Amino acid sequence: MKTRITTETRGHVFLIGLNRPDKMNAADEQMLHELSLAYGELDRNPDLRVGLVFAHGDHFTAGLDLNDVGPKLAAGKLQMVPEGGLDPWGMSTRQVSKPVVMATKGTCFTLGVELALASEIVIAATDSKFAQLEVSRGIMPFGGATLRFPKAAGHAGAMRYLLTGDSFNAEQALKMNFVTEVCEPGEEFAIALTVAEKIASQAPLAVQATLASARATDAEAEKTQVFRRLAALMQTKDVARGMEAFVTKQSAKFEGN
Numbered sequence: 001m002k003t004r005i006t007t008e009t010r011g012h013v014f015l016i017g018l019n020r021p022d023k024m025n026a027a028d029e030q031m032l033h034e035l036s037l038a039y040g041e042l043d044r045n046p047d048l049r050v051g052l053v054f055a056h057g058d059h060f061t062a063g064l065d066l067n068d069v070g071p072k073l074a075a076g077k078l079q080m081v082p083e084g085g086l087d088p089w090g091m092s093t094r095q096v097s098k099p100v101v102m103a104t105k106g107t108c109f110t111l112g113v114e115l116a117l118a119s120e121i122v123i124a125a126t127d128s129k130f131a132q133l134e135v136s137r138g139i140m141p142f143g144g145a146t147l148r149f150p151k152a153a154g155h156a157g158a159m160r161y162l163l164t165g166d167s168f169n170a171e172q173a174l175k176m177n178f179v180t181e182v183c184e185p186g187e188e189f190a191i192a193l194t195v196a197e198k199i200a201s202q203a204p205l206a207v208q209a210t211l212a213s214a215r216a217t218d219a220e221a222e223k224t225q226v227f228r229r230l231a232a233l234m235q236t237k238d239v240a241r242g243m244e245a246f247v248t249k250q251s252a253k254f255e256g257n
Contacts, residue, residue, distance in 0.1 A: 002019075003019060003034060004018070004019055004020050004027075004028070004030050004031035004034045004035075005017065005018065005019055005031060005034035005035050005037075005038050006019045006056070007038050007041070009047075009048065010193070010197075011197065011200060012047060012048060012049040012050065012200035012204075013048075013049070013050050013051075013052055013193065013196045013197055013200050014038075014041070014042045014045075014048040014050070014051050014052065015052050015054065016035070016038045016039075016042070016051055016052065016053045016054070017053075017054050017055065017056050018031070018035075018053075018054070018055040018056065018060065018061055019056045021055075021056045021057025021058070021059070022057075023062070023065065024057070024059045024061065024062035024106075024107055025055050025056070025057060025059055025060060025061040025062065026061065026062040026063060026064065026065035027061060027063065027064050027065055027069075027111060028065040028068035028069060029068060029069055029072070029078070029079070031065075032069070032080045033079075033080075033082045033085065035088055036080065036081045036082060036085030036086060036087065036088060037082065037084055037085045038051075039051070039085065039086040039087070039088045039096050040084050040085045040086040042086075042096055042098055042100075043086050043096045043097055043098065046256060048098065049098060049199070049200040049204045049207065049256075050098060050099050050100070050101060050196045050197075050199045050200045051096065051098060051099070051100040051101070051196075052100075052101050052102075052103070052192055052193060052196045053100060053101070053102045053103070053115065053119065054102070054103040054188075054189050054192065055103075055104075055105065055106075057106075058105070058106050059105065059106035059107040059108075060104045060105055060106060060107060060108040060112050060128070061107065061108060061109065061111065061112035061115075062107050062109050062112075063109040063110030063111050063112060063133065064110060064111055066137070080092065088115055088118065089111070089114050089115065089118050089143035089144045090118050090144060091142070091143060091144050095118065095215065097208055097211070097212070098204075098207070098208060098211070099120040099121070099199055099207060099211055100118070100119040100120055100121075101119065101120065101121045101122075101123070101192045101195050101196040101199070102115065102116055102119040102121070102122045102123070102192065103122075103123045103124075103125075103188040103189045103191070103192035104116065104122060104123070104124045104125065104128045104130075104170075104179070104188065105124075105125040105127060105128055105185060105188055106125075106127055106128065106129065107129055108124075108128055108129065108130050109130070109131045109132075109133055110131070110132060110133055110134060110141070110143075111143050112130075113130050113131070113132055113141075113145060113149075114141060114143030114144050114145045114148075115143070116130075116178065116179070117143075117144055117145060117148040117149060117152065117178070118143075118144055118148065120211065121180045121192075121195055122173075122178070122179040122180050122181075123179070123180060123181050123182075123183060123188045123191045123192040123195070124170040124173060124174070124179040124181070124182050124183070124188065125170065125182075125183060125184065125185040125186070125187070125188040126169075126170050126171070126182055126183070126184060126185060127170075127185045128169065128170040128173070128179075129167050129168075129169060129170075130161075130167060130168050130169075130170075130173055130178070131161070131165060131166065131167035131168070132145055132149075132161055132162050132165065133165045134165075135162070135163060135164070135165050136165040141162065145158075145162060146162065149161075149162060149178070152176060152177045152178055153176035153177060153178060154176075157176050158176075170182045201251075201254070202254065203233075203236075203238040203239075203241075203242055203252075203254040203256070204238075204254060204256040205233060205236055205238060205256055205257075206233055206238065206242075209229040209230075209232070209233055212229070213225065213226055213229060236257060237255065237257050238252075238254045238255065238256065238257065241253065241254055241255075242254070
């Protein structure tokens with residue numbers, strides 16, 4: 001059976017590719033499982049520091065393949081996270097502990113939008129087209145859009161698209177803080193890889209601590225956690241490496257310890 005997700009390691013960057021281009025990368029159950037397992041590998045493998053999600057073909061994803069998953073979804077029996085996997089949307093289980101960069105192009109609908117909202121950085125080609133179509137199908141977004149989209153775009157901005165199912169382009173997404181950067185088609189992967197490699201060159205424990213702090217939902221509790229996180233980082237060898245690199249004006253080689 002052909003794999004729905006490709007994976008490749010480049011240094012400390014883990015490339016995760018949606019690989020069903022003949023179906024506009026619509027996610028059937030096999031793709032959902034393979035994507036989940038890829039995120040699980042990113043989270044567990046100490047050599048992997050950053051994930052980069054992209055798509056093969058001309059489109060990112062048309063969303064769920066309702067012909068495949070519709071009956072199970074209706075029956076409440078759709079298993080999106082198999083054993084050993086991790087929920088890419090951070091809804092049913094914890095989020096991946098490492099940052100994820102995403103590159104979009106063409107169609108990016110429903111769960112694709114929510115995958116972007118769960119990522120740290122999104123590089124979008126100008127031909128990217130986004131939409132949350134669930135209300136047009138009689139259901140609702142269930143991958144985090146109702147929680148994350150209003151925080152990024154503001155309540156009214158997000159509701160404009162969540163409640164109508166209307167699409168929006170890359171420039172509109174940029175204005176709504178939905179994507180990080182817009183580029184010419186064909187450049188999105190290279191730009192995303194450059195960003196991912198820059199993140200991967202930083203002290204990995206510091207990156208993960210920064211990410212965890214930024215994701216904290218209780219701001220008051222996190223004020224105390226910040227100093228605890230910092231104190232733990234100060235005991236690592238990477239701090240000494242970073243300080244030495246600063247003094248000698250050289251690049252540090254961080255080892256994650």
